[in-house]
Amino acid sequence: MTTGPHAESTTAASDPGALSRRRLLGVAGAGALAGAAGLGGFGVAQAQQEDNSPDAGLGYAFHGEHQAGIVTPAQDRLHFASFDVTTDSRDALVALLRAWTEAAAAMTAGKAVGSATATSYDSPPGDTGEALGLPPAGLTLTFGFGPTLFEKDGVDRFGLRDRRPAGLRRLPHFPGDDLDPARSDGDLCVQACANDPQVAVHAIRNLARIGFGTVAVRWAQLGFGRTSSTSRSQQTPRNLLGFKDGTANLKAEETADLETFVWVGHDDDPAARWLAGGSYLVARRINMHIETWDRTSLREQEALVGRDRAHGAPLSGGTEHTEPDLDLQGSAGPLVPLNSHVRLAHPTQNDGTRMLRRGYNFTDGSDSLGRLDAGLFFVAFVRDPDRHYVPMQNQLSAKDGLMEYLQHTGSGLWAVPPGVRPGEYVGQALFA
Amino acid sequence: MTTGPHAESTTAASDPGALSRRRLLGVAGAGALAGAAGLGGFGVAQAQQEDNSPDAGLGYAFHGEHQAGIVTPAQDRLHFASFDVTTDSRDALVALLRAWTEAAAAMTAGKAVGSATATSYDSPPGDTGEALGLPPAGLTLTFGFGPTLFEKDGVDRFGLRDRRPAGLRRLPHFPGDDLDPARSDGDLCVQACANDPQVAVHAIRNLARIGFGTVAVRWAQLGFGRTSSTSRSQQTPRNLLGFKDGTANLKAEETADLETFVWVGHDDDPAARWLAGGSYLVARRINMHIETWDRTSLREQEALVGRDRAHGAPLSGGTEHTEPDLDLQGSAGPLVPLNSHVRLAHPTQNDGTRMLRRGYNFTDGSDSLGRLDAGLFFVAFVRDPDRHYVPMQNQLSAKDGLMEYLQHTGSGLWAVPPGVRPGEYVGQALFA
Numbered sequence: 129m130t131t132g133p134h135a136e137s138t139t140a141a142s143d144p145g146a147l148s149r150r151r152l153l154g155v156a157g158a159g160a161l162a163g164a165a166g167l168g169g170f171g172v173a174q175a176q177q178e179d180n181s182p183d184a185g186l187g188y189a190f191h192g193e194h195q196a197g198i199v200t201p202a203q204d205r206l207h208f209a210s211f212d213v214t215t216d217s218r219d220a221l222v223a224l225l226r227a228w229t230e231a232a233a234a235m236t237a238g239k240a241v242g243s244a245t246a247t248s249y250d251s252p253p254g255d256t257g258e259a260l261g262l263p264p265a266g267l268t269l270t271f272g273f274g275p276t277l278f279e280k281d282g283v284d285r286f287g288l289r290d291r292r293p294a295g296l297r298r299l300p301h302f303p304g305d306d307l308d309p310a311r312s313d314g315d316l317c318v319q320a321c322a323n324d325p326q327v328a329v330h331a332i333r334n335l336a337r338i339g340f341g342t343v344a345v346r347w348a349q350l351g352f353g354r355t356s357s358t359s360r361s362q363q364t365p366r367n368l369l370g371f372k373d374g375t376a377n378l379k380a381e382e383t384a385d386l387e388t389f390v391w392v393g394h395d396d397d398p399a400a401r402w403l404a405g406g407s408y409l410v411a412r413r414i415n416m417h418i419e420t421w422d423r424t425s426l427r428e429q430e431a432l433v434g435r436d437r438a439h440g441a442p443l444s445g446g447t448e449h450t451e452p453d454l455d456l457q458g459s460a461g462p463l464v465p466l467n468s469h470v471r472l473a474h475p476t477q478n479d480g481t482r483m484l485r486r487g488y489n490f491t492d493g494s495d496s497l498g499r500l501d502a503g504l505f506f507v508a509f510v511r512d513p514d515r516h517y518v519p520m521q522n523q524l525s526a527k528d529g530l531m532e533y534l535q536h537t538g539s540g541l542w543a544v545p546p547g548v549r550p551g552e553y554v555g556q557a558l559f560a
Numbered sequence: 561m562t563t564g565p566h567a568e569s570t571t572a573a574s575d576p577g578a579l580s581r582r583r584l585l586g587v588a589g590a591g592a593l594a595g596a597a598g599l600g601g602f603g604v605a606q607a608q609q610e611d612n613s614p615d616a617g618l619g620y621a622f623h624g625e626h627q628a629g630i631v632t633p634a635q636d637r638l639h640f641a642s643f644d645v646t647t648d649s650r651d652a653l654v655a656l657l658r659a660w661t662e663a664a665a666a667m668t669a670g671k672a673v674g675s676a677t678a679t680s681y682d683s684p685p686g687d688t689g690e691a692l693g694l695p696p697a698g699l700t701l702t703f704g705f706g707p708t709l710f711e712k713d714g715v716d717r718f719g720l721r722d723r724r725p726a727g728l729r730r731l732p733h734f735p736g737d738d739l740d741p742a743r744s745d746g747d748l749c750v751q752a753c754a755n756d757p758q759v760a761v762h763a764i765r766n767l768a769r770i771g772f773g774t775v776a777v778r779w780a781q782l783g784f785g786r787t788s789s790t791s792r793s794q795q796t797p798r799n800l801l802g803f804k805d806g807t808a809n810l811k812a813e814e815t816a817d818l819e820t821f822v823w824v825g826h827d828d829d830p831a832a833r834w835l836a837g838g839s840y841l842v843a844r845r846i847n848m849h850i851e852t853w854d855r856t857s858l859r860e861q862e863a864l865v866g867r868d869r870a871h872g873a874p875l876s877g878g879t880e881h882t883e884p885d886l887d888l889q890g891s892a893g894p895l896v897p898l899n900s901h902v903r904l905a906h907p908t909q910n911d912g913t914r915m916l917r918r919g920y921n922f923t924d925g926s927d928s929l930g931r932l933d934a935g936l937f938f939v940a941f942v943r944d945p946d947r948h949y950v951p952m953q954n955q956l957s958a959k960d961g962l963m964e965y966l967q968h969t970g971s972g973l974w975a976v977p978p979g980v981r982p983g984e985y986v987g988q989a990l991f992a
């Protein structure tokens with residue numbers, strides 16, 4: 129099996145799982161030296177140290193009660209991928225989830241994909257290689273199951289129909305929606321977040337490669353500059369409207385509210401207990417009419433948002449984290465206008481609902497008129513989409529003054545199974 | 561002129577140029593407090609400090625002998641934009657270059673765009689805002705002039721025809737080219753590089769906005785994970801083939817070779833002396849057939865590249881920075897194969913030419929078959945494209961074994977004027 133100096137099997141018997149991407153370089157180098165004599169000096173190479181990133185130590189555990197990438201402090205970059213399952217075989221689907229789980233555990237720890245013994249010099253490399261030498265960079269991989277995995281065109285594809293959670297349906301049409309089917313839905317989704325886009329892209333690419341023949345990428349979205357902080361340790365970033373976004377976001381530290389609004393409870397859906405400890409991922413690709421917005425007065429912009437631009441303070445006064453006073457009147461009505469985003473998204477206007485959002489800015493170039501194809505890739509994790517997302521979005525789509533500058537062009541809903549225990553695979557309880 | 565609490569004119573008279581993006585927040589906050597009484601408390605906000613980035617101090621000078629973004633240590637992110645000029649007015653073009661110069665000097669210093677006195681609360685903000693509070697993040701902006709600026713369809717649009725440098729022509733067709741006109745050419749180009757994509761995107765967006773009515777974005781490209789180091793202080797990164805890329809790249813420290821291969825000399829082209837101290841920017845969008853490559857054996861991959869994957873050492877032996885021995889024979893021919901990329905790009909095979917490359921990886925989602933639309937956005941700066949780029953690319957396109965996995969889908973050539981002196985605008989000597 130070991131046929132050349134670069135075979136990774138040199139030390140595989142000892143502890144393949146402990147091969148970090150960086151140590152692997154050293155190991156391969158040693159292998160190169162050991163194997164060189166037999167190949168006439170072909171590919172002789174020295175092991176060398178590499179450490180070219182400041183966040184080399186940042187890695188998040190893959191295993192846990194909940195999947196990572198939900199309350200994890202939002203990383204700077206996103207590569208989100210939606211997959212269609214192309215097989216009819218339940219066994220093949222389960223095998224894929226096993227393989228994805230193994231690969232995800234490796235990559236989030238900064239290790240190369242692939243069993244160290246599986247690679248020979250005459251085979252394709254187990255890992256595509258572009259992240260070799262890079263640290264974990266805070267990589268998280270979060271997996272979700274779409275409604276069509278349970279039933280599609282009336283067909284119970286994988287014997288899962290009876291286990292579909294009641295809340296897992298295609299999102300309804302909202303006022304103003306202009307959805308592109310090629311940017312919507314999907315049987316499976318993977319959210320890759322990292323502080324280095326090369327690490328996030330590497331992860332999705334290797335998962336897609338592992339899934340060749342079982343799944344195909346339906347659509348994908350790159351994002352940057354998290355638009356919602358998910359931890360009190362983070363500053364509030366700005367979206368492409370130029371405003372701070374996510375000031376009132378549900379944060380990792382608010383554990384009681386997380387139980388109420390994010391994590392699916394044990395008794396939420398007796399037919400889908402496998403989802404307990406999980407959540408639902410709502411994705412919306414929201415284009416912004418950037419050029420029009422940029423020609424709007426600061427006064428109008430702030431009135432539509434309901435906050436001042438410089439600091440993110442509500443127009444009722446105070447500083448960024450001051451609670452908006454929705455009743456406070458100015459000379460021409462409420463200081464926080466009736467059609468402002470802050471008012472319409474406020475818990476008091478939404479049956480007390482709070483939301484954990486985890487969106488990213490996106491820029492996908494320009495259209496044929498030279499306008500930016502850019503906006504917000506909205507991601508939220510909710511316990512019950514019918515209570516915690518749909519009503520609010522209906523209200524925003526119908527009344528939010530910002531909608532004049534927004535266009536929802538993509539949409540998806542996935543059930544996000546709970547965290548994975550060592551030795552199990554993601555979503556295992558669904559197939560048990 | 562000051563009509564609201566957020567007008568930026570509060571301290572403008574003193575030194576508007578010194579308003580950093582961060583100080584601006586403080587200033588606006590003070591303005592908010594001062595103006596609040598007159599507006600019934602509307603928009604009261606406290607000034608606050610923000611510092612949420614580790615590279616807050618990293619800024620490169622905009623003014624200098626050469627434009628920044630060429631020998632500047634390659635930053636991690638790219639937003640490249642090609643513009644078409646939509647006016648017939650030479651004066652409007654010059655006014656745009658003046659405005660772009662002023663904005664570029666501000667943004668690369670981490671300051672907001674727009675004169676501090678030009679913004680009122682009833683006007684659109686001078687700056688689109690999404691980079692407020694962010695540091696310069698190593699932003700550089702590099703401007704270029706395309707062949708069509710000098711003559712298009714036989715028309716001398718701006719009285720520049722006689723000043724076109726001889727080397728500034730549309731690049732020739734290379735074997736295997738499959739160029740998309742919507743991703744090629746353009747009257748002007750701007751290369752924005754930064755360590756934060758939000759800063760790079762903000763820069764292009766604001767330049768496009770300033771140019772509204774004078775220019776329109778023709779195409780744009782986002783990139784990440786620089787694929788060539790341009791300084792000895794940088795590690796060699798990996799491209800999406802998984803290999804180190806740019807080991808032999810011309811580096812900022814090699815000043816003699818920069819004079820020979822990058823900077824246009826005073827006597828290179830007597831009709832275009834305005835370009836002395838400048839360079840030519842070659843851009844090529846090179847798609848990679850990722851899925852095919854990923855199913856190729858490691859042996860084949862390394863033979864095509866001519867280096868080992870783990871360390872980037874030439875197949876003739878040694879370590880990454882060992883000079884390839886193109887004559888060293890193995891049992892089946894040269895150890896660095898005749899059709900390998902390293903051999904065909906080597907100076908000894910190209911009349912001694914060395915090149916300063918500054919490309920970026922790109923991923924633009926997936927195509928309708930689920931294949932990654934990804935590859936290398938190749939950028940190089942050369943003194944003379946006819947000597948330092950075209951012959952090498954002809955050879956690579958015809959003979960490089962890697963071409964089986966590559967497809968050139970976009971192309972452009974621009975003349976990059978020399979650096980800007982304080983008080984001047986970019987390319988001023990061309991219009992003198």
